[in-house]
Amino acid sequence: EVQLVQSGAEVKKPGESLKISCKGSGYSFTNYWIGWVRQMPGKGLEWMGIIYPGDSDTRYSPSFQGQVTISADKSISTAYLQWSSLKASDTAMYYCARHSGSSSGTDYWGQGTLVTVSS
Amino acid sequence: DIQMTQSPSTLSASVGDRVTITCRASQSISGWLAWYQQKPGKAPKLLIYDASSLESGVPSRFSGSGSGTEFTLTISSLQPDDFATYYCQLYNSYPTWTFGQGTKVEIK
Numbered sequence: 001e002v003q004l005v006q007s008g009a010e011v012k013k014p015g016e017s018l019k020i021s022c023k024g025s026g027y028s029f030t031n032y033w034i035g036w037v038r039q040m041p042g043k044g045l046e047w048m049g050i051i052y053p054g055d056s057d058t059r060y061s062p063s064f065q066g067q068v069t070i071s072a073d074k075s076i077s078t079a080y081l082q083w084s085s086l087k088a089s090d091t092a093m094y095y096c097a098r099h100s101g102s103s104s105g106t107d108y109w110g111q112g113t114l115v116t117v118s119s
Numbered sequence: 120d121i122q123m124t125q126s127p128s129t130l131s132a133s134v135g136d137r138v139t140i141t142c143r144a145s146q147s148i149s150g151w152l153a154w155y156q157q158k159p160g161k162a163p164k165l166l167i168y169d170a171s172s173l174e175s176g177v178p179s180r181f182s183g184s185g186s187g188t189e190f191t192l193t194i195s196s197l198q199p200d201d202f203a204t205y206y207c208q209l210y211n212s213y214p215t216w217t218f219g220q221g222t223k224v225e226i227k
Binding site: 035037046047059062097102104106110112 | 120151153155157162163164165168169172174206208210212213214215216217218219220221
């Protein structure tokens with residue numbers, strides 16, 4: 001069974017760093033892209049970026065380039081999303097999702113990680 | 120960048136109604152179009168990919184159509200479980216993604 005399991009909710013202060021994770025299982029982790037999506041409270045879905053764990057090829061949405069870093073460790077089938085200095089406006093639910101890179105699209109999603117940034 | 124605009128933003132409908140949601144691209148797309156359903160507190164669920172292909176396990180009352188700049192998601196007979204928010208997504212082989220702003224389907 002394909003699963004993407006994300007790390008738990010985080011409460012952080014502005015200026016702190018954070019790395020959240022997304023662990024894949026039940027499929028060949030290196031053969032699919034992993035994308036990250038932000039959903040701010042009460043708002044829609046925003047694509048942040050995507051990584052191919054096989055070779056760590058990474059793409060960023062222009063809106064998030066320089067604001068976050070996406071990485072992956074294929075030895076443990078885990079992708080990461082990290083911030084070096086959080087802002088209150090980073091408060092949101094973050095989802096990872098598996099993507100084939102072809103027409104079959106984005107078929108499996110993690111359960112989401114809620115990040116709250118507050119002083 | 121291509122913008123994806125969904126309409127309507129909110130739709131009020133009754134059980135049994137035929138419902139159509141539209142997603143328009145700001146220019147003819149190079150890539151594919153998917154539709155997702157999201158319920159409160161849950162991750163999005165893939166319904167349709169490649170504009171008209173039904174994801175495995177999704178009820179046949181959901182269908183997708185369109186090409187170029189205009190795409191539609193149709194629910195042939197709305198069921199109580201279908202009240203949710205629906206998003207279109209443009210994706211390509213690079214890959215990059217672009218989501219529409221969402222359509223909330225409410226009970227009339």
